[in-house]
Amino acid sequence: MRDILITLIVFGSLPLILRNPVNGVLMWVWISVMNPHTQGWGFATTFPFAFIVAVATLFSVALSRLPKALPMSGITFTLITLVLWMNVTTLFALYPEPAYTQWSKVMKIMLMSLVTMTVIRSREDIQRLMWVLTMSIGYYGVKGGIFTIRSGGVDRVWGPEGTFIGDNNAIALALIMTIPLMHYLQQRSEQRWLRRGLSATMLLSALAALGSYSRGGLLAIAAMVVFMWLKSRHKLAGGALIVLLAPLAFLFMPERWSERMDSIGTYQEDESAMGRINAWYMAWNLARDRFFGGGFEIAEPGTFFLYAPNPTDIHAAHSIYFQALGEHGFVGLGLYLLLLGMTWRSAAWIVRHSRNQPELEWAQQLATMIQASFAGFAVGGAFLSLLYFDVPYYLMGVIVATRLLVAGQQTSASPAMLGHVGGGRHAIGQP
Structure with a gap:
């Protein structure tokens, strides 16, 4: 059916x-x-x-x-440059066959991300896209949250098998990135039942993220919550809510969850954590040795034999930063960091230029919540191989479109404002 x-x-x-x-x-x-x-x-x-x-x-x-035509933006230019660089590094890939397979998948994602930037132009388009993104991942948040409650937090939450978010760590980060987007939609919703439904979805998604047993997810949700609190207009009420709900959530989770989270401070004794660090050293040494990096799909025994401190401990990068470094070299990492930085700055520009303007309040709220989403992604992504996860790229497209709308609104408002302030024609020096 x-x-x-x-x-x-x-x-x-x-x-x-x-x-x-x-x-x-x-x-x-x-x-x-x-x-x-x-x-x-x-x-x-x-x-x-x-x-x-x-x-x-x-x-x-x-x-x-x-x-x-693609909108003129530093974000689009940097993304295109990064995509072109990925094509270059693929030509020099250590393992051509698996590299080509992954290249095919990544290029499809990048192509559709650029198409998204091309066609999403209006506020209505942006709003519809935010609903689709939020509900697509929110479905697993509701499902995972209910599952966590029913199991008492004993069993782990996993995403859909065979997808970017199939891993327990990946679904945790996806949910954490989506919670701020849910909050934005809640702010823009007039119906009480819809606001309450989004509140329940946020709570269940947070519980599902905890139920994933992801240590990186715990750090990511902390970064996201702190950023949202700092940007909140009601810091006292928001802080009181965090102080009330956080201990309740932690107390609900079983002892085995607490033991796993406590291992963050003793990572030297954790085999999984040390495996990731071994992979990071491999990526660093590989990038130093090869200007173009190793290309896609470098988690192979031969690569670890040449570049890893422990050649028998073979792991994926488990970090968006070391994944970019190992696969695409220092140039690739630099372009990716530039892309993230330009997205953050564009969001900050939107917030700054829409402040105290009621007709642009939606843009300020949206850009702030996307920043909160990226704050979680930047922290949680440090421990996950989600360099090609498509949601951040769609959010970049949203930022590009929103900035153009805010800039257009300011341009159209400037002549009217000038005439109002200066008294019409006399404001530009005419007698």
Whole structure:
């Protein structure tokens, strides 16, 4: 039944996609982030829904009268440069066959991220995209939160198998990144039942993140919560809520959860943590030896034999930063850090230029919550191989579109403001 339902939804959306490429982007995001086909049990689990939606979306973009040029932005320029650099490093990959397979997957993500930046232009488009992103991951937050309550926190929460967020650590970080986006939608919702529903979804998502037993997730949620508290207008009430809820959540989790979280301070005794550090040393040594890095998919015995302190302890990078360093060298890492930095600065620009303007309050709230999302991603990503996770790239597209809207609003308001302040024509020196 689930397989048939998903099939009907996807194929039923094709006429809408051909009518407007924005619908194609929204459908692509739903499929690539939520992976609804993984919730079926039959043919849908392997059916190429994403490919069909991507082709229809690209065809719609080609036929559409909407602007087809990428918006001029430092974010888009840096992302394109990073993508080009990934293509160069693939030519020098240590393991060409697995590198090409991964290259194919990553390029599809990057292509659709650029398409998202191209077609998402209006406030309505942004709002719809935020709902799709939030509900796609929020589904697993509600499901995982209820599962944690039912099991008493004994069993771990996992994401959909075979996806970016299938690992317990990955689903934790995805949920943590989404909680601020839920809060933004809650702020912009007028219906009381919707605000309450989003509050429940946030609480269940936080509980699911804790139920994943992810130590990196715990650090990420701490970074996200601190940032949201610092940006809150009601610090006293917000602080009291954190002080009340955090101990209750921790007390609810069983002793085995506390023991795992306590191992953060004794990482030298933890085999998993030391394996990650061994992989980080490997990435560092590899990047120093090879200007182009090792290309995609370098977690192989031969690489660890040449560059790791412990050649028998083979691990994935478990860090977006060391993953970029090992696979794409210091240039790749530099471009990725620049991309994150420019996204953060653009969000800060939006906050600064929309402050005290009621018509731009939505933009200020959105940019602030995306910053909170990236604060969690920057901390949690230090311990996860999620360099190619698509959600951050979609949020970059949202920031690009929002900044253009804020800049356009200021440009259109300037002449009116000038005339009002200076008394009309006399304000520009006319007699």
